[in-house]
Amino acid sequence: MTDIAVTLADKRGTLPAEDKLGFGKIFTDHMFVMDYVTGQGWHNARIIPYGDFDISPAAMVLHYGQAIFEGMKAFRTGDNRVVTYRPVDHLKRFNNSADILSIPQMDVDLLHAGLKQLIALDKEWVPKSLGTSLYIRPFVVSVDPYVGVKVADEYKLFIILSPVGAYYASGFKPVKIKVEEHFVRAVKGGLGEAKTPANYAASLKAAEVAKEEGYTQVLWLDALEQKYIEEVGTMNIFFKIGGEIITPELNGSILNGITRRSVLEVAKDWGMKVSERRISIDEVYQAHAEGRLQEVFGSGTAAVISPVGELSWKGRKIVINNNEIGETSQKLFDYITSIQQGRVADKFGWVDEVTKL
Structure with missing residues (x-):
């Protein structure tokens, strides 16, 4: 295992009031x-004070x-342990995104060790309040000072941490x-399966229009026929x-969500009938007309579970x-967040202890 050098910050900050995060x-x-x-590979793993970094205008x-x-x-548990939720699964998906973007693969064990050391330090x-957490953002950027289209030869990897409250202000x-x-x-064969900035940039205009019309998010349909449901801008559906x-x-144009996986595993464990398949927006509206559409909800790291109360399609x-x-939305939210915060036993092995306060 590569040694991780540590340079401590001269001044330490303090956690703000948790209702203001x-x-x-x-x-x-x-x-x-x-x-x-x-030619050198990934190297110089280190923990340093949070701050800006220099980058060439030609990066x-x-x-x-x-x-x-x-x-x-x-998360901080009730018995004052700090734990992470499915970190290795997230880091493996990080490598999958790297593969799609032709970024060199990373050592998951090293990243996991560095992540735990960083969280333990901070x-x-x-x-500790219910609904709060420490959000963890690993990212990689290409930094070659070169204005030309090619796979980069130089990259920087960062992991930054952010204490957060509820994702939606409305709770x-x-x-x-x-x-x-x-x-x-996104289209099949494109970037839809990767967590890459371009994916989110491509969603901004539609989300902006939806917000102006009073909607929280956009539900994307397939790009070819605009018939089959894919995902919401910030969550699976x-x-x-x-x-x-x-x-x-999963078809290559939607994200393989970690919380999505958790929902599927929990629902199956509860004995519920679960299907991963193509589903059209027509089928959803028909099910509603027939009184069979009982719930709609999203899943994602930020919101965990987000119930949907209204859909609008072509003015309907x-x-x-x-x-x-x-x-079901409430039950899943309560159960998954209880696992994350140590209030129920983790029968799935998803929680990884970092340190005890």
Whole structure:
């Protein structure tokens, strides 16, 4: 295992009031950094004070977008342990995104060790209130000073930490979703399966229009026929129809969500009927018309479970479960967050202890 050098910050910050955290605006004292150069590989793993870094105006990431990221969380449990949720699964997906973007593969064991060391160093930043967590953002950017299209030869990898509150300011309440019928985000064989900035940049215009119309997010349909459901801008999507939990199958253009996997595993463990398959927006609207659409909810690292109370498609609005949180949505949210925060036994082996406060 490579040694990880540590340089401590001269001044340490303090965790703000936990009801004022918001999401993604506050950062801890330190960050993990590692470099890559062709012929030398990944090297110089280190933890240093959080801060800005120099980058050339010609850095390739600024011109051609070769970059990837991940998102995961750490929690403080009731008995004052700090734990992370499915970190190795997240880091393996990080490598999958790297492969799609032609970024060199990383040593998952080294990243996992560096991540744990970083969190242990900044453990006082892990909030304890229900619904709060420490958001973990690994990312890689190409930094060659070269204005030309090619696979980069130099990269920087970072892991930064951010104490966060609830993802949605409204809390755990049903959200309104607009089914996109004009814009497209991703196609099979493209970047849809990767966590890369381009994916999210491609979603911004549609999300902006939806927000102006009073919707929280956009539900994307397939780019070819605009018929089959794919995912919401920041989460995978599930439908409960006639007692069956249905989610779009992985097809190369949607993200293989870690929370999505958790939902599927938990629902199967509970004996529920679960399907990963193609599902069209017509099928969903037909199920609603027939009274068989019981719940719609999203899943993702940031929100965990996000119940959907309204869908709008081509001017046709449907209200799901009287715009109330569904039984399955609530049960999944309570159970997964209880595993994350140590309130119930982790029978799946998803929680990884970092340190005890």
